[in-house]
Amino acid sequence: MxxxxxxxxxxxxxxxxxxxxxxxxxxxxxxxxxxxxxxxxxxxxxxxxxxxxxxxxxxxxxxxxxxxxxxxxxxxxxxxxxxxxVIDPAYPWSVADWRGRPWEETVLIELHAGVLGGFRGVMDQIPTLAALGFTAVELMPVGAFGGTRNWGYDGVLPYAPAEAYGAPADLKALVDEAHAFGVSVFLDVVYNHFGPDGNYLNAYAADFFDAGVDTPWGGAVAVARAPVHRFFVDNALMWLGEYRIDGLRFDAVHAIADPAFLDAMATEVRAAFPDRHIHLVLENEENDADRLEHGGYDAQWNDDFHNVMHVLLTGETSAYYGDFADRPAERLARCLSEGFIYQGEGSPNHDGKPRGKPSAHLSPTRFVAFLQNHDQVGNRALGERLTLLTDTARLRAATALLLLGPQIPLFFMGDEQGSESPFLFFTDFHDELADAVREGRRKEFAKFDAFADPAARERIPDPNALATFDRSRPQPGPDATGWRDLIRDLIALRQSAIVPHLSGAKALGAEATGDAAVTARWQLGDGSILTIAIDLAYDPDPLPQGDGELLHVEGERFAAWIAR
CATH class of the missing domain: 2.60.40.10 (Immunoglobulins)
Known part of the structure; x- marks a missing residue:
């Protein structure tokens, strides 16, 4: 049955x-x-x-x-x-023979459909992003949520595209358009919890949740139970099959706390699409290298890379950045050479508990690196981007590291045009729920030095205000042309000099050469040696000389060489 x-x-x-x-x-x-x-x-x-x-x-x-x-x-x-x-899943695909792109070619940019004008608005962005060289767009969650605006992580109907973004056919048209430009489409999915407005499951299926396993959102989803397992696995199969999505990013799987479910889901997905390039990516705060070893998942978002780079670029050390404040250059060297920075060591932000597993044996392409994403911008109280938190020269050097290093790079919408507009946390809740979200947001930032004073927390925008949503639409920065040129040139260089040889790449080591300087080396799949040197100090020392052909220089702060 x-x-x-x-x-x-x-x-x-x-x-x-x-x-x-x-x-x-x-x-x-x-x-x-x-x-x-x-x-x-x-x-x-x-x-x-x-x-x-x-x-x-x-x-x-x-x-x-x-x-x-x-x-x-x-x-x-x-x-x-x-x-x-009731929906007819049939759609008149114009790119019927699309099979996707290999993982090594992936250069991602994360997008929020709502602030870009819905699915049709994102569709309008595809030609520009493809011309810059991006090979994949990643949509933040699109499942239906309470109200008309939300990041998507408060979704309650994960099979239904949000009405505010468009109909199912509009999302399929977006995917079809992306494929016509050779661009893959990834989707962020949330299988660890449901939002607070519109979730009725507890009223007739309390066993959908496990009250004995606590998460920040209440009882964990009981994925070990067959109906719950089926609910989420079929959702993944729907996006990949009916919508021809190319990859899924699974949000906060540490809150699912069931590796057996993750492995079984990956196995079933792989079996369902043997002839397509399907990419499965995890977000996992626990730095669980086991999920990346056996082919079920392509990669994990590497928060460690972002966190240490943020410390080096901004000097901020409050809250979770405190885990990366001590010897940041050495930590970056470990990240470039071994993937995770925390591989079982105690983390102050996690009450000193061990975090992570050894990852040095993994390919660098098992890690998605980023300087910004929705969390790292939007979870700031005022939603500031790095364009306002550091100087242009160091940010350009960091961007060169992101694109010329062998980890898979991810950008956040607006990065490609040097945007200085904020991306804020926004919702569309009402009455008591709206009050709870607003006050909870302000309380959350009490642990940050800049908002320790209650009066300072009053400056945090109200998540439910329409103006908060409208301010989050990315606008071109004052040097949009310069940023577009840099990113276009670096992506082209990555695709020509590095991507063809990423399969089989392995790290050869990295070392801190100063308080904010690192040199790292990798052997690519064809045996060539890639060397990168970066110095993010305010007063950088001369960069060491690498071997081989000089690929790119970014001022006095970054250089990359390749020796064939």
């Missing part, structure tokens, strides 16, 4: 509806404009019904006095508390 969530449109014009509601003895299916009918209890908490319901039909479920949307709704009408829609 099929144990699939949601509404499945059949060729005969009927639709099969299914809901797992183990806490209920009866569930009714409501079809808009038609009578309500009882669903069949099929055992193990499943309720199903098959009725005439063509694409576009609005429906919902009645569990006693409670009316709820389909948690696996493919689209909504009237928000997350409204009607779910």
């Amino acid at each position: 099929s144990r699939r969530w949601g509404a499945e449109l059949r060729d005969d014009g009927t639709t099969r509806f299914a809901l797992w509601a183990p806490d209920r003895d009866a569930v009714m299916l409501e079809i808009d404009g038609a009578t309500t009918l009882a669903m069949s209890a099929d055992g193990d908490g499943w309720f199903t019904a098959t009725v005439a319901a063509p694409a576009g039909t609005r429906y919902r479920f009645r569990c006693g006095d409670l009316i709820v949307p389909d948690p696996a709704s493919r689209a909504q009408s009237g928000g997350v508390h409204g009607w779910s829609l």
